[in-house]
Amino acid sequence: MAIKCSGAVGGGTGGRGADAATSGQAGASDPAPPARLVPLLALASGSSVATVYFAQPLLVTLGERFALGSGLLGAIVAVTQLGYAAGLLMLVPLGDLLDRRRLITGQLGLLALALLSAGLAPGAAALFGALAVAGLLAVVAQTMVAAAAALSPPARRGRAVGTVTGGIVTGILLARAAAGILADLAGWRAVYLAAAGVTAVLALLLRRVLPRGAPSAGIREASYGRLVASTVTLFVRHPLLRIRGALALLVFAAFSTLWSGLAQPLSGPPWSLSHTAIGAFGIAGAAGALAAGVAGRWNDRGLARRTTGVGLALLALSWLPIALTRQSLWALAIGAVLLDFAVQAVHVTNQTLVHAVRPDAGSRIIGGYMVFYSAGSGLGALGASLAYATAGWPAVTALGAAFSLAALLLWATTRRRSGGDALSRP
Numbered sequence: 320m321a322i323k324c325s326g327a328v329g330g331g332t333g334g335r336g337a338d339a340a341t342s343g344q345a346g347a348s349d350p351a352p353p354a355r356l357v358p359l360l361a362l363a364s365g366s367s368v369a370t371v372y373f374a375q376p377l378l379v380t381l382g383e384r385f386a387l388g389s390g391l392l393g394a395i396v397a398v399t400q401l402g403y404a405a406g407l408l409m410l411v412p413l414g415d416l417l418d419r420r421r422l423i424t425g426q427l428g429l430l431a432l433a434l435l436s437a438g439l440a441p442g443a444a445a446l447f448g449a450l451a452v453a454g455l456l457a458v459v460a461q462t463m464v465a466a467a468a469a470l471s472p473p474a475r476r477g478r479a480v481g482t483v484t485g486g487i488v489t490g491i492l493l494a495r496a497a498a499g500i501l502a503d504l505a506g507w508r509a510v511y512l513a514a515a516g517v518t519a520v521l522a523l524l525l526r527r528v529l530p531r532g533a534p535s536a537g538i539r540e541a542s543y544g545r546l547v548a549s550t551v552t553l554f555v556r557h558p559l560l561r562i563r564g565a566l567a568l569l570v571f572a573a574f575s576t577l578w579s580g581l582a583q584p585l586s587g588p589p590w591s592l593s594h595t596a597i598g599a600f601g602i603a604g605a606a607g608a609l610a611a612g613v614a615g616r617w618n619d620r621g622l623a624r625r626t627t628g629v630g631l632a633l634l635a636l637s638w639l640p641i642a643l644t645r646q647s648l649w650a651l652a653i654g655a656v657l658l659d660f661a662v663q664a665v666h667v668t669n670q671t672l673v674h675a676v677r678p679d680a681g682s683r684i685i686g687g688y689m690v691f692y693s694a695g696s697g698l699g700a701l702g703a704s705l706a707y708a709t710a711g712w713p714a715v716t717a718l719g720a721a722f723s724l725a726a727l728l729l730w731a732t733t734r735r736r737s738g739g740d741a742l743s744r745p
C-alpha cells in the first residue's frame with residue numbers, strides 16, 4: 320500500500336542544498352512555538368520513557384505475583400526493551416509523514432491503554448503483551464524530540480531539543496525511584512494505573528497545544544517499507560550520522576554500565592542500603608539533566624565541537640570518583656552527577672546536529688540515532704553484570720572508563736582527520 324511521504328525518502332545527492340533552503344525558509348517564516356509547548360513536550364517525553372523502566376524495581380514482586388521463575392524475571396524488562404527498539408524503526412519515522420498532533424496524541428492515548436492493561440493484567444501472558452506494546456508506543460518520546468526541533472526556529476532549536484531531552488533523562492532517572500515508592504504505598508498495579516492516568520491527561524493537554532500539520536512540504540507517494548528503509552540509507556550516505564551514532568553507542572554504554580551495575584555494590588557490605596536509598600542516587604544523578612539546557616544554548620552559539628569535547632572529557636574523569644564507591648558515597652554522588660552531566664551534553668549536541676543534516680527527515684534520523692542509544696544501553700547493562708560477577712566493582716569501573724575513553728578517542732580521531740567539520744557541521 321502506498322502512503323504519502325514528505326521529501327525524497329532516501330535523500331538524493333542534491334539533498335543538502337535543498338534542505339538548507341528549506342531550513343532557512345522555516346527559520347525565516349515559521350513563528351516560535353507556544354511558550355508552554357516545549358516544557359509540556361519535555362514532561363510528556365519524560366513520562367513516556369519512564370514507563371519503560373518502571374518494572375525494574377518491581378521484578379521480585381511481579382515474579383511472585385505471576386509465579387515466574389528467576390530465569391524469567393529478566394524477560395519482563397526484555398519484552399519492554401524489544402518493543403521500544405521495534406518502535407524506533409517502525410513508528411518514529413511516521414513523524415516525517417503524518418500530522419504531528421494526531422500522531423503524538425494518538426500514540427499517547429494508546430500508551431495509556433497499554434499501561435492500563437498492564438495494571439489490570441490477570442496473568443503473565445497478558446502482562447508480557449501489555450508491556451511489549453507499552454515499550455513500542457513509548458518511542459513517542461523521540462517523536463516529540465523531533466517535533467520540538469522542527470517547530471522551533473534555528474536560533475532556538477538547540478535549546479528546545481535540550482529542554483525535551485532533559486525531560487527524557489529526568490524521566491529515566493526518576494522512574495525507578497517513583498515506581499518503588501508508589502509500589503510500597505499502594506502495590507505494583509498502582510504504578511501502571513497511575514501512569515495510565517497521567518499519560519491520558521498529557522495526551523489531552525498536548526492536543527490543545529500542538530499545532531496541526533505535517534512537518535514537511537513537497538509531499539509525494541512512497542511505500543511505508545521504503546520510508547523505514549530510508550532510515551538506513553540516510554545513515555549510509557551521511558558520515559555525520561554514523562559518527563554521532565557511534566558516539567551515542569559508547570556514551571550510553573558507559574551510562575548504562577553505572578546505573579545497571581550500581582545496585583549490587585550498594586546493597587552489599589559495607590553500605591547495605593535499602594532499595595529506597597539506592598534509588599536516591601538516581602535522583603542525585605538527575606541533577607546532570609541540567610546539562611541538557613546548557614548544551615542546547617552552547618549549540619545555538621555554534622559551540623558543538625567544544626561541547627562534545629568537554630562532555631567526553633568529563634565522562635572519562637567521572638569514573639575516578641565512581642571508582643571510590645566502596646570508600647565514599649559522596650564520591651559516588653559526585654561521579655554520578657559528572658557522568659550524567661557529560662552524557663546529556665553530548666546527547667543533546669548529537670541530536671541537534673543529526674536533525675540539521677536532513678530537517679525534512681528529522682523523525683527518521685532521530686529514530687535511527689536512538690537505535691545506537693538502545694544498543695549502547697543494552698551493551699552496558701550486559702557488560703556491567705558480567706564484569707561484576709567476574710571481578711566486582713573495580714571491573715565495572717574499568718569497563719565504564721573504557722567505554723568513555725573509546726568515545727573520547729573516536730571524537731579526537733575524527734576531529735583531527737576532518738578538521739572538526741564532520742562533528743560540527745551538518
